[in-house]
Amino acid sequence: MINHIVHFCSFILFTCISCHSQKYRQLSKPPKYEFRAAWIATVENIDWPKRGQYNSELQKQDFIRILDEHKQSNLNAVLVQVRDACDAYYAKGIEPWSEFLTGQQGRFPTPFYDPLSFMIEEAHNRNLEFHAWLNLNRATLKKSNMLAPDHISNLKPEWMLTYDGQKLLNFGIPEVRTYITEVVEQIVKNYDVDGIHFDDYFYPYEVTGQVLKDAETFKKYNGGIKDIQQWRRSNTDSLIYQISKVIQKTKPRVKFGISPFGVWKNYSPKTTNGSMTQAGQTSYDHLYADTRKWVELGWIDYIAPQIYFHQAHPKVPYNELTSWWAANSFGRHLYIGHGIYKIKAGWSLTEASKQIRFDRNITNVKGGIFYSSKSLTENYGGFQDSLRTDFYRYPAIVPPMPWKDSIPPLAPQKVIAVKKDFGFPILTWQPGEKASDNDENYYFALYRFEKNEVPDFNRLDKMLYLGKKNSFEDFSAERFHGYSYYVTSFDRLHNESKGFAVVSTDYGSKDKESNLK
Known part of the structure; x- marks a missing residue:
């Protein structure tokens, strides 16, 4: 009853x-494959840790709360800011601890822990990808407190440019580019990250009345380039290329992604391949970041342009810019950066939902990233509710990257269904052997079909479970009803096994234990 x-x-x-x-x-x-992520910002304590919360155990509890919220919303990745301004949220590096973590730059966490190791482990326990998000150019903030003696701006003042009240790393100096590359290399080497991620800060956004004083650097290191703007772009190119190569050399499975300002170039008679937009500043012309080139040449694995504009924007309409990026993704993954924080600033409550619907009709859009985490966890405009009840109501798998790994794992070897005392069926299975590329089963999908139903693994409503455990209790099974259960496996880069393990149950005879086939 x-x-x-x-x-x-x-x-x-x-x-x-x-x-x-x-x-x-x-x-x-919802599609089966879709990148679903949130940026977890640490600078100025935007998302984590809470301002003034310097106790390590409380920080851990709060981060777990954030992950659990995102897991409940069926996100499959987080991008966590671990370097705000030449500082660190990790122990195995050369830069001092962040002031936003401990209250004073250079001070150790109390009780001591390594936040990056902890965050990666907790994310992976929930089958969430973890991308380490680093700020590329910023050395200090306008409101920075006392800098640690070993901060790079104290150790190498000659590497700094001062602009709009901040100190920035001077990309025109080769040693600076090497330094940044080494910072990335240490993270990739010492931590089990899934990706390295940079945002839109390359050369600074233009500020009226401010002059970027790198003329002497240009004179010393121009390498024959006569135009200073082209030289700046060359410096950024060199930096991105160096980082790409060191990631590939150190740990090839780690992804490299960039989230630039949304507009690469505005269309003009001279720039016929630009977008039909009228942005006041662009990545190419003002930030000296040739982001389209990095995708075209395969230096990065994904690009996530920050298209923080609504669909009716008079100069940068969302649909126009998204369509342009879809036509200029060159086979790499395109994830759209959504500025859902603007819901609180007056966006229509339906804007973000309409953007997702639009994205899903564009073949080359592989998913989205939301800025920022608290916009979801605080449910701005009820948008998190919309994800849970509609857009993300089923789990999705991170899209595979065949240029990094195209070999599927071997299927699980055996699945068993047991039902005792007229309870719910308990499914257990054994991981498959290592594949030809030595990859193991990293996580699993469990599908349930009617006994005579032809299995369709694209049916998300048939997927009961997606995760790392090799057991599952089917609380939704109807009593005395027979099913066929299929289990497939995935490797670290989300290739699904071609084979599967299957077991059928038959409870029509009301036996205390299932009949297995």
Whole structure:
């Protein structure tokens, strides 16, 4: 009786949700493969850790809360800022501890822990990718407190440019580019990250009345380039290329991604391959970042342009710019950066939802990243609710990158279903052997079909479980109902096994244990 009441209530709830949704629009059809991530910003304590919360145990609890929220929303990755201004949220590096972590730059966490190791482990326990997000150019902030004696601006003042009240690393100096590359190399070598990620800060955004004083550096290191703007772009190119190569050499499976300002170039008669936009500043002309080139030449694995504009924007309309990037992604992954923080600043409550619907109709858009984490965890405009009840109501798999790994793992070897005392079926399985590239089963998908149903592994409504455990109790199974359960495996870079393990259950005879086939 209780079981029937539960099913009846579930039916009524689903019907109400469906009717409410259909009043405005049908529920979306989530894809099986989609990158779903949030930026977790640490600078100025935007998302984590909480301002003034310098106790390590409280920081850990709060980070776990954030991850659990995102996991419940079926996100599959987080991008966590671990370098704000030539500082660090990790122990195995050369830069001092961040003031936003401990209250004073250079001070150790209390009790001591390595935040990056902890965050990676907790993310991976939830089958979330962890991308280490680093600020590229910033050495100090306008509001920085006392800098640590070993901060790079104290050790190497000749490497600094001062602009708009901040100290910036001078990319025109070869040793600076080498230094930044070494910082990245240490993270890749010492930590189990899934990706290295930079945002939009290359050369600084232009500020009226400010002059970037790198003329002497240009004179010394121009290498025959006569135009200072082209020289600046060359410096940024060299830096991105160096980082790409060191990642590939150190740990080839680690992804390299950039999240630039949304507009590469505006279209003009001279720039016919630019977007039909009228942005006041662009990556190419003002930040000296030829982001399109980095994708075209395969220096980066994904690009996530910050398209923080609404669809009706008069100069930079969202749909136009997204379509341009889709046509200029050159086979690399394109994830759209969504500025959902603007919901609190006046965006229409339907804007972000309409953007996701638009993205899913563009073949080359492989997913999205939301800025910032608290915009979701604080449910700005009810958007997190929309993800959970509609857009992300089923889990999704991070899209594979065949240029990094195209070999699927071997399937799980055996799956067993056991049902005791008329309870729910408990499924267990054994991982498969290592594949030809030595990759092991990293996580699993469990699908459930009717006994005579032809399995379709693209049916997300048939996926009961996606994660690292090799067991699952099917609480949604109907009593005395037979099913066929299929288990596939995935490797670290999300290739799914071609084979599967399968078991069928038959409870029609009301046996205490399932009949296995």
